[in-house]
Amino acid sequence: GAVVSQHPSWVICKSGTSVKIECRSLDFQATTMFWYRQFPKQSLMLMATSNEGSKATYEQGVEKDKFLINHASLTLSTLTVTSAHPEDSSFYICSVLLGTSGYNEQFFGPGTRLTVL
């Protein structure tokens, strides 16, 4: 498997500020990482697919200028929530994709709980 960490595990910020969330693959070089958002009592919503060395692919309805993703290395992807607002408060989870054909499994980070005041 793959061990994935996220930092910070929780953050509280004021409306209008920007927040950066890091996702690290500790024991695996991840070409592909995914960023999810999960609101209370709802399932995971894929926000974007992050590919190392190229631009992220955003899902429909996700503003790429608001949720900046940088996947500069095979072990680190960052999600920056710019000009955060209370409606951005959510549980943000990253995952790394292990395998590219046949059996493919996503390993999840522990998540980052963002609260925007």
Place this chain on the structure above:
Amino acid sequence: GQNIDQPTEMTATEGAIVQINCTYQTSGFNGLFWYQQHAGEAPTFLSYNVLDGLEEKGRFSSFLSRSKGYSYLLLKELQMKDSASYLCASSDSNYQLIWGAGTKLIIKP
């Protein structure tokens, strides 16, 4: 289109058996995953099926029928710690996961 359906909530008794069903419609199907998610935590992998049949792993088993677009997760000898949400997800041709809304499983003593 892409669609995953699973029950919203189920209740079972400690020590009993429960089956959580999932139906899916996915383009370029590449397998069916089950994840467990406790409140406030990230999902953890339980099982993966890509061929028809039953995969058994301890107290948990998962079944897949590709022709019917159907899977189930079977939990035996239920323990209180099994109270969680169980997420069904299908993998599409781009290896992205299409997620169900999750089934909240409540275990009663």
